[in-house]
Amino acid sequence: MTAWKINLHLNIRQKVAVGLTACILAIGFIGGLSYNYLRQIETKQHFVEIADDLSNTILEIRRYEKNYLLYGSAEDWQENRRYIQLGLETLDKIAPEVKYLKIAPQFPLFREEFLAYSRLMEELPKSAASRSRVEEQLRERGKTLVELSLHLVKFERQRILEIINTLKTQLLSSMLVFLGFMGFFVLIVSRKIIRPLRVIEDTTLRIAQGNFRPLPVLDTRDETQRVVEAFNRMVAELEKRQDQLVQAKKMSSLGVLTAGIAHQLNNPLNNISTSCQIILEDLDQCDRELLKKMLTNVEQEVYRARDIVKGLLEFSRERDFELKPIPLEDVVNRSIRLISSQVPPGIDIVQEVPWDLVLKIDAQRLQEVFLNLLMNAVQAIKEPPGEIKIAAQVDAGNRQAVITIEDTGVGIPREEIDRVFDPFFTTKEVGAGTGLGLSIVYGIIEKHQGSITVESKEGEGTRFVIRLPYNSLDKEKRPSP
Known part of the structure; x- marks a missing residue:
């Protein structure tokens, strides 16, 4: 199973490339959605303009209808018929666009009402006996046409507002997502690049002051880990060289102290030599107490010389660093x-x-x-x-x-x-x-x-x-x- 595992550990360059690619793709996706919404708004705005014209045409039809019913003018009837024809042409013009809109199911009903109104208006001059009935039907059809046209305009305008609100929500969400992504990207860059570099900088200053504590190595498997590992190798080598310098300086100090220590050793050695000469000269008739005193003096001078040599050896000996009370x-x-x-x-x-x-x-x-x-x-x-x-x-x-x-x-x-x-x-x-x-x-x-x-x-x-x-x-x- 492990043979099929994919190694997802990326170096810093690859991480930056992946991050920038994801950012570009996100911007492209957001831009594509925004462009699509703007195209929808443009289409609906164009449709609303035509629907407004149609609504105005229907109002003109109703105006000439009322004038004809009041005054019976043939000119008003002709104008009414002309505007009816203009309205039908407008319906035919927007028919291809309507089939892609949510208002499409109501469009056939609108056209049927328009045709029914047209037939009633054409029948009106010919039906003297049933004129009042036709007029009543005509008014009902006209009222329905006005309501349908206003509903059409209102519906599409509402759809434009919905798209605008959706676009605003999408842009706001996209901005928040983008800011979150950028924050995450900055955090990654800070944690993976800037912070390690700052730690390395601080450690460099610390090393310059003589502190050779190595950096902790994180398992990031990227350039940062390799830099830290190389840095720690350098620190270890520097510490080794520092210890060598310390020992060299110690030897230099020993060289300075040697002449004085030789003088310090000379005093007890002279005392020992003098005591030994006195003992040798008077050994046969030497008083026991005097002999004991001389030997005690020799012993003390030996201890004194030993302490001098011991101090020198302790100082010169190279040992590991160890803290003790x-x-x-x-x-x-x-x-x-x-x-x-x-x-x-x-x-x-x-x-x-x-x-x-x-x-x-x-x-x-x-x-x-x-x-x-x-x-x-x-x-x-x-x-x-x-x-x-x-x-x-x-x-x-x-x-x-x-x-x-x-x-x-x-x-x-x-x-x-x-x-x-x-x-x-x-x-x-x-x-x-x-x-x-x-x-x-x-x-x-x-x-x-x-x-x-x-x-x-x-x-x-x-x-x-x-x-x-x-x-x-x-x-x-x-x-x-």
Whole structure:
């Protein structure tokens, strides 16, 4: 049975062609009906004119009949006979047209009455004995003729009015149907063409801001579906490239941090080396308590070195995006520890993040956000002293956590504020920046269903405001420090 099914899925071009063809056929059908009604009105109007002439002829016949009955003038009788002949000729003239009209069944009766009246009028001068009877019959026949002629005219005029009313109703109905059809056509065009294009346009803007959520694919089996599928493939490829860019930027950041981290590792290693030398030199006569103290110091320095390496590995490792309830303070502190070696003397980093603020975040990616913003803040303070402040608070009304990172650096020119999140845009000197840092930051915040804005005054500093979703149920119990 399925082998006989007809595939009715049309592409947009075919749908438009079918719609326009249906519209043209509907207009042609309506035009044909209207033309037919107008032809009927024309025919009936012509018939009414002849019927009016016939009615006037009958009135003239009656006038000369009355004159003859009153005065007995042969001239009146002759005029009466002439008008009777004219009336009969008119009846013969309209006979072919009458047979197509609804009045056709009454037409033979009309003609018989006319002929009977003619015979009575011809008999009138010859019947002196029965004149009064003939006159009475003549008046009755004449009255019937007048009534029939008036009825004929009235009937056809009524038919013209009916056709006009039918035509008006048809035109009104056609207009409503046409408007309904056009509304349906506009709806189809809007739903199948305009709305998908608008969604694609909005998605393009969203992708430019770092949000790579694909479009839902509807089973329309037309160009729209193919465009959306191709668009989603492009989005997937862009997201893949974006992830590669993020990782490349992360490696670039690691390169910047390497020298400082090497210095951080050098301190615990020196302490370990010094402790080991003391133990080796005094091993034979070393006091047990001193030995224990030295080994404890070695252990602490090993843990310190481990934490430095662990933080570096955590930052460099590539992972899938995953949201987990994590204390924000931990992420901020790890970021500060990683960047601390890059902070020149005279620049203070102030941390004011509540210890119990827990957010559902991807810790690794949010750490990258803080590292990028902190590194930018450090580089913005050209000459110490300066201060970088990172703070957070809960906006319970909007169910958001508001995180601010501000510095006392050189600021950003007003004309460049709107472009700071654009890929490859940088205010730094050539070779000093890739222009990807803030673009990646924007994309990561978007992935967290949050927002980031920037406020800056040239010469006074810059302030970044991050808003992330907050749910008190994500809060984890932590002992107060």
